[in-house]
Amino acid sequence: MMEEYLIVDGYNMVGDWPELIRTSEASLEEARNQLIKMLADYQGYSGMKVIVVFDAHQVPGLGAKEKEYKIKVIYTKEKETADECIERLVTELAHRKRNIHVATSDYVEQRVIFGKGALRKSARELLLDIHExxxxxxxxxxxxxxxxxxxxxxxxxxxxxxxxxxxxxxxx
Structure with a gap:
């Protein structure tokens, strides 16, 4: 049985999904929370282990990991981008009995993670999967x-x- 992982570039989804764009205009924190809740529901239905990464490389001293709704939430370290963190996670999780999907619409990042053996999923595709x-x-x-x-x-x-x-x- 293959383990399924979904690594999500959080701010990429917030900047792409219409409902999150509207929410982020009023409160970025609320948009993050809304995304996490949506991913938690998706995790429950799909059975995938979901990790969401939020870029905090320009925030001094940050870099945190927490669990919300059984979702692993990572805020990148100072001077680490979400893309770098995602690439590191793909490398760490790479295993013969795992499928790793990365949700991002960043074309360069899609190419890099594909080269590391992960499968890509655009922000739009993930949103359609969640609605389905x-x-x-x-x-x-x-x-x-x-x-x-x-x-x-x-x-x-x-x-x-x-x-x-x-x-x-x-x-x-």
Whole structure:
């Protein structure tokens, strides 16, 4: 069984996805949080291990790793770009039993990570995948809720239904 990883260039998605662009105009922090939540949902559906990298190379002293919603969030170190961090992660994670996907629309970065054995996914492709997974989850939930209520009631005999109805009304 192949392990699946998705490494996401966070600010690349924020600068490309229409809903995140609008949010970032008011609050970059809120756009990051919204992206992380979307990726967490996607991780839950796809089964991929998701790592999102935010570029902080111009912020002195920064460089942090944290977990939010079971997503690994990395803020790059001082003087390290997101592209450098992503390339390092691809090298570290490279293994015969792993598929590594990198989500970025940066053409040069796509070429570099492809050369290291990772698969590329554009910002647009990832957004389409996320929307598709949301539709599938919604459909599955609707089917399950219809099936659950229908099958429970349909499996009861009329005698048992009568007993339950009397209990509900407080009758003996």
């Amino acid at each position: 997974s949301r539709k599938r989850v919604k459909t599955r939930i609707e089917k399950q809720s219809k099936k659950s209520s229908y099958t429970f009631d349909s499996k009861l005999s009329s005698d048992v239904k009568d007993i339950f109805e009397k209990w509900r009304r407080g009758e003996k």
